[in-house]
Every structure is written in C-alpha cells, then in structure tokens.
Amino acid sequence: MRLTRRHLLAAASLAALVPLDLAAAAEVGGSPQDAAFAKVSKDWLEGYLKLSPAFATIIGDHRYDAELDDVSAAGRAARIRFNKDVLAALEAIPHAGLSRANQVDAAILGNQVRGQIWTDEVLQDWAWDPLIYSNIAGSALDGLMAREFAPLPDRLRSAAGRMEKLPAFLAQSRKELQPARVPKIHAETMVGQNKGLHSLVAQVTAQAGVLGGADRARLDAAAAGLTRAIDEHQAWLENELVPAAAGDFRIGAEKYDRKLAFALNSPLSRAEIKTKALAALTDIRAQMYGIARGVVAGRPGAPDAPANPSPEQQQKVIEAALELAYDRKPARGGLVEEAERQLKQTTDFVRAKGLVTVPTEPVKIILTPEYQRGVAVAYCDPPGPLDKGQSTFYKISPIPDDWTDAQADSFLREYNVYGMQEVTIHEAMPGHYLQLAHSNRYPSVLRSVLYSGSFVEGWAVYAQDVMAEAGYLGGDPLYLLAHLKLHLRVIANAILDQGVHVDGMSREAAMELMTVQAFQQEREAAGKWVRAQVSSAQLPTYFVGWQEHWALRREAEKRWGADFNLMRYHDKVLSFGSPPARFVGQLMFDQPIA
Numbered sequence: 001m002r003l004t005r006r007h008l009l010a011a012a013s014l015a016a017l018v019p020l021d022l023a024a025a026a027e028v029g030g031s032p033q034d035a036a037f038a039k040v041s042k043d044w045l046e047g048y049l050k051l052s053p054a055f056a057t058i059i060g061d062h063r064y065d066a067e068l069d070d071v072s073a074a075g076r077a078a079r080i081r082f083n084k085d086v087l088a089a090l091e092a093i094p095h096a097g098l099s100r101a102n103q104v105d106a107a108i109l110g111n112q113v114r115g116q117i118w119t120d121e122v123l124q125d126w127a128w129d130p131l132i133y134s135n136i137a138g139s140a141l142d143g144l145m146a147r148e149f150a151p152l153p154d155r156l157r158s159a160a161g162r163m164e165k166l167p168a169f170l171a172q173s174r175k176e177l178q179p180a181r182v183p184k185i186h187a188e189t190m191v192g193q194n195k196g197l198h199s200l201v202a203q204v205t206a207q208a209g210v211l212g213g214a215d216r217a218r219l220d221a222a223a224a225g226l227t228r229a230i231d232e233h234q235a236w237l238e239n240e241l242v243p244a245a246a247g248d249f250r251i252g253a254e255k256y257d258r259k260l261a262f263a264l265n266s267p268l269s270r271a272e273i274k275t276k277a278l279a280a281l282t283d284i285r286a287q288m289y290g291i292a293r294g295v296v297a298g299r300p301g302a303p304d305a306p307a308n309p310s311p312e313q314q315q316k317v318i319e320a321a322l323e324l325a326y327d328r329k330p331a332r333g334g335l336v337e338e339a340e341r342q343l344k345q346t347t348d349f350v351r352a353k354g355l356v357t358v359p360t361e362p363v364k365i366i367l368t369p370e371y372q373r374g375v376a377v378a379y380c381d382p383p384g385p386l387d388k389g390q391s392t393f394y395k396i397s398p399i400p401d402d403w404t405d406a407q408a409d410s411f412l413r414e415y416n417v418y419g420m421q422e423v424t425i426h427e428a429m430p431g432h433y434l435q436l437a438h439s440n441r442y443p444s445v446l447r448s449v450l451y452s453g454s455f456v457e458g459w460a461v462y463a464q465d466v467m468a469e470a471g472y473l474g475g476d477p478l479y480l481l482a483h484l485k486l487h488l489r490v491i492a493n494a495i496l497d498q499g500v501h502v503d504g505m506s507r508e509a510a511m512e513l514m515t516v517q518a519f520q521q522e523r524e525a526a527g528k529w530v531r532a533q534v535s536s537a538q539l540p541t542y543f544v545g546w547q548e549h550w551a552l553r554r555e556a557e558k559r560w561g562a563d564f565n566l567m568r569y570h571d572k573v574l575s576f577g578s579p580p581a582r583f584v585g586q587l588m589f590d591q592p593i594a
Contacts, residue, residue: 003058006345006453007190011263017115023360028408029097030099031097031098032097033093033095033096033097033098034097034098034099034100034102035164036093037090037093037105037106038093038102038103038200040086040089040090040093040109040278040313041105041109041446042067042593043086043089044086044109044113044446045445045446045449045479047082047086049061049063049064050080050402051062051066051069051070051075051078051079051082052065052069052277052291053140054066054068054069054139054140055069055139055146057140058384059384059385059386059387059449060138060149060386060387060388061138061384061386062149062150062158062387063153064162064294065144065160065161065162065163066160066162067162067165068136068140068165068169069136069140069169071126071133071136071172071173071176072172072175072176073168073176076126078523079120080117080118080121081122081427082118083113083116083120083254084117086109086113087110087113087114087117088111090106090109091110092508093106095107100586100587100593101444101587103300103593104447104579104583104593105263105444105446105447105579107581108265108446108447108450108452108579108580109446109450109594110243112450113125113263114262115262115263117553118258119259120264120399122255122258123251124178124253125354127176127178127181128177128178128182128183128247129175129186129187129534130182130186130187130190130237130241131186131189131190131193131534131548133169133170133173133176133177134193134194136169137166137169137170137197138193138200138224138328140162140196141162141163141200141201141203141204142200142490143161144158144159144162145159145200145203145204145451146381146383146393147383147387147391148390149387149389149390152207152208152210153211153215156204156207156210156211156215156219157211157219158210159204159219159222160215160218160219160223161222161465163201163219163222163223163225163226164222164225164226166226166229167225167226167229168230170230170233171187171229171235174233175237177241177378179240179241179244179245179246180244180247182215182241182246182247182249183247183249183534184242184245184247185238185249185351185530185534186249186533186534187242187245187490187535189240189534190237190241191234191237191238191242191531192373193285193370193429193434194230194233195234195370196370196373197226197228197230197370198227198230198370199369199370200369200370201223201227201230203225204219204223205220206221208220209222209227210533222551223591234524236379236493249500249533249534250500250501250502250504251501251536252501252502253270256270256501256502257270257499257535259536259537260498260537260540263453263454263537263540263541263552264453264537264538264540264541264580265452265540265550265580266454266580266582268544270498270502273493273494273498273540273543273544274495274498275593276493276543276547277491277494277495277543280487280491280543280565281491281492281495281517281518282559284316284484284488285314285318285488285517286314287484288308288318288321288481288484288485288488289305289317290322291315291477291480291481291484292317292318292320292321292322293305293317294477294480295321295324295477295478295481296317296320296321296352299320301318302317303317303320304317305315314496315516317520318481318519320582321478321481322481322482322485322519324415324478325412325416325418325478325481325482327414327416328416328417328418329409329412329413329416329417330412330415330416330417332399332408332412333398333399334417335396335398335399335581336365336366336396338365338417338420339365339394339396339420339423339424341366342421342455343363343394343423343424343429344422346421346424346428346430346467349467349470349472350430350467352431352553353579354469354472354566354567355566355567355570356430356466356566356567356570356571356574357438357567357570357571358429358430358434359434359437359438360431360432361383361389361390361391361392361437361440362389362390362391362392362431363392363394363428363429364391364393365393365394365395365396365400365428366394366395366396367395367396367397367398368396368398373397377396377397377415377527378395378396378397378426379394379395379427380394380427380428380432380433380436380460381394381395382391382432382433382440383439383440384435384440384443384449385439385448385449386445390435392428392432392433392437392513394424394428394433399411407523409423410521410522410523410524411521411523413521414521414523415524416482418476418479418481418482418483419482419485419486421473421479421482422464422482422483422486425460425463425472426461426463426486427460430463430467430585431459431490432456432459432460432462432465435456435459435460435463435574435578436451436456436464436578438571438574438575439451439574439577439578442575442576442577442578444577447450447577447579448578449579451577451578451579452545452579452580452581453538453545454539454541454544454548454579454581455547455548455549455579455580455581455584456457456541456545456546456578457541457542457545458542458544458545458546458547458548458549458581459545460542461487461490461542461543461545461546462545462546462549462553464483464487465483465550468480468483468495485518485519487546488517488518488519489518489520490542490543491543492513492514492517492518492520492548493528493539493540493542493543494540494542494543494544495513496510496514496528496532496534496539496541497538497539497540497542498540499513500532500536501532501536507529509531510525510528511525511526514528514529545581548580548581548582549573549581551585552584552585552588553569555585556569556588556589559589572588576588582594
C-alpha cells in the first residue's frame, strides 16, 4: 500500500489551510512559547499553501485550485529560503515552555522542515526523479475531480486553469531533469504514468457539458493544449529521456540513512531494523509451518512435515498449504467486486466485536487512476483534514490488458480471496481508512497534515493482527496462512529496501527473498522490485510501525492490567492523530516528550 497524500507531500512539499482553520494549526496553549509556536505553525502552513497549490487541494484548502506548483529553480530556491526561515523561527522557541501537545507538533514540524531542506539541497530528487512531476501533475487534476467538495462548474473552471498551466509545468520538468542522473527504471516507469494523464483530461472533458459560453470554450482549449503537451512530453520521454537515462537508482548508505531518519522520525538505525527483520522472518515462517502442518496432514501426496523440519521441508510444507489458498482466486476483472464484499464483511466484524470505534465518513472502492499505476497494487487515498465529509478512496490497480493469462494467474494467486481479505483489512477496515478518519478529527491540523508514515502503515499492519486475533473468518487456517504471509511481505519490504539502496542487492537476490523466503508470486515480486528501485525509505515504515504499535499495546496492557480493553485502548491510541509512535506513548503514559 502507498498513501497518495503522503507521497505528494514528500514530492512537492506541503501546503496550508483555509483562513478559518489556520487558528487551529496547532493546539492552543497558555504560555508565550505556545503563542509563538502557534504563529510559526500558521506561517508555515500558510506559506506552503502558496508554494504547493496541488497539495493544498489534496488537504482541502481550495483557494488555489486553479494554480500549480512552481518547479523551476526559482521556485525551489523560494521553498528552501522559506523552510530555513521557518526553521530559524522554530528553533528560537524554548520548547520546554510549550504544552506537551505542542512539544510533539514542534518536533514533527522541525523534522519535516529539515527533511525538505535536505531533500532539496542534498538528495536533489528534482534533478533525477521524473515521478515527482507526474505525481504533482496527476494530483493537480485528480484532486479537483475525484471529490465533490464544490459544485462541478467551479471545479471545472479550476481544472481549466490548471490545464492551461500544465504544458509549461511539463516543459519545466524537462529542463530540471538531468538525464545523466535519471535512473532508467524511473524513466521507464514515467513513460507509463505520463500516458495516464490523458485519462484525467478525458475525465474533465466528459463532464464539461455543465459549462457554457466562454467557460466551455476556455476548458476545451485548455484540454486540447494539454493533450498536445502530454503527447510532446511522451515523445521526449520515449525518444530522449529513456535512451539517455544513466543514473544509479541506488541512493547509497549516506543518503539512505539520512532519508530513513527523516521518514521514521526515530532513532532506530538501519542495522537495528535489519536485525529485527531477520529475526521476525524466522519467527513468522515457523508460525506458518505450524499451521501448514495441520493443513496438509492426511492429504494425498502431502510432503513430510516433521516436528523439527529442515529448511527444505519447511519450505515444501508451507508451499503445499498455500497452494490450497491460491485455488480460491477472484475473476480477472473481479478485484473491485471482491473488495466491496470484503469491506462490508470486515466492517460488520469490527462492529460486532467492539474492536475500535468505526467512523461514519464514507469510503469508496475505485480503480486506481492510470497516472498512479505501476508502483503498487492498492492505495488508500484519504480526504484532507479540511475536506470534511468527503470520501476515502480505496484504490485497486486492475490487471493490465496486455498481461498474458499466465501473468494474470500469477497475480491472482498472490491476490487470492484470502490475500485480498488482508489487503482490504490493511487499506480500509480497520486499517488506513478507519485510522486516518480518526486522525483527521484531531484538533491540530498541523499534525493531521504531517502524519507519520510509520505510524499510519504500522497501524494498518497491526490491524491485520487484531482481526486474526479476534477470530476473523472463524480462524480459517488458510486465512491465517495468508495473514502471516502478508507479514512476511512487510518483513521482506524492510530487508529489500536497504538491500537495494545500500547493500547492492541484485534482482536475482531480491526475487529469491520475495518468492522463496516470503512466498510471493512472481508478478507481485517483480512489481515490488520496481517499487524498491523507484522509492526509498518508505518500504521499511510498515515493519517499523508494526513493531512500534505492538510495543505500545504491550506497555498499555502492562500499565492498565485488568482495566485493559481493546476498544478503549485503540480509541485512545487513535485520539492523538498520527504522530510517530513514540510520541503517542509519551502522551498516553504521561512521559517526557523526547
């Protein structure tokens, strides 16, 4: 899963809020330091609104819906100056004088601002990652059309304004990108995503009938101009960028460690993550073997399943048991229908078991827009904290039309009915949709905007444990095997990410990790290999956050004793928004903020 709002935040910086809500940028405290921090928070949010209109739309500030981000060198320099000014103002505030909630928000804001300065000045992804431009371009239009936050004619007029600016935006991205630094895999992935922009233009023009006169003429002209610009950009990508792309997709140890530290906002090191992940890999495989022994027992042709297996015996027994799960596959075009059925089933179960308070905000399952395809299979796209009452989208990428039957079967074996249950739990109920709906209610909009990727991803993985623990699907052993197999994917993600970007892991070694040690199907593993190349420091957030959420729960069980209750605990954890998990523990257990 990948969160689209967080991805755009990292790629395009951050935006701000409508004037009415800017006073709630941070929680109100009584000290002069709290007042100073409230001003810094408001200034940062307001300033970034002007610097990143596409992201402003995503979080629900619609004052700049017709504008577009300035990705030129001048725009980047303005962003760097702004972040440095904010950082200086933030560091001038004695944090000890802040309320506890504001101490947390100040730490989160400081991490974000430092991280963006480092990204612009040191990582310099603007020079070598074309995907950051496709994400901004696509989100600029999709963010206007996907949700009904305003009357359609108003949104179409904003879309016309952005379509008029997008040709220059695409041209500017060509000036910023340096082919010698662009990895070929990034360029090739961009080829597919750029084509998807045509579908967004079609989405806009398909609804243009509500406009008339000059508004309709303006929109039609903007759409025609953008269509030509997309085709021109496509030709450049295919004929110039891809052939010339010569960059290394591996960012190296120094940059990886810095990026990881910003992504996690945690002192946990790369080496510590690897040690924990390797231990978890062994533990989860042992748990799977214990279940698989029971599944294959007495079946004709079943492999030997001794109590103390060799590695080869363990592998064969788990594979044999998983084959029974793979037999239950959705239809090639039936992933959305299967997810809809499962969403109702999981929601009913969570309510019946009283696991956590279920939000009332709407959630819809849709196909992933074309411009977002090619990196991950499923996405959660929540509304921004200011778009109250708008839908969360659980997005699923369809099987590509050009895939052979064998490729489609490989994909559907991975996303069998049991595997899709885990995806639906993770993305929607009680995973991302539920958690982010709670998060968007938190009084500090700053904290809602700057949510922690490891907290959010970790919650979704932990939520899978909660469902299995509560007896979902009656404890069906095939479901439990699929559940643990998804945990192996989480573990492999953490190992793969640093293996690729620091340790020089080859495709062959990566595929062995995923397909043999983690039992993934070839299509899933091949897709993840692409994702590991075009991203960095995001894949470990699942594993790290999962571990952190379990540590939080064990601490609560220890402290609360007989008073521990799952709904009480989960609602309390979610009441703090989505800061890094260590801050949740410090707030919940009245510990010093650090």
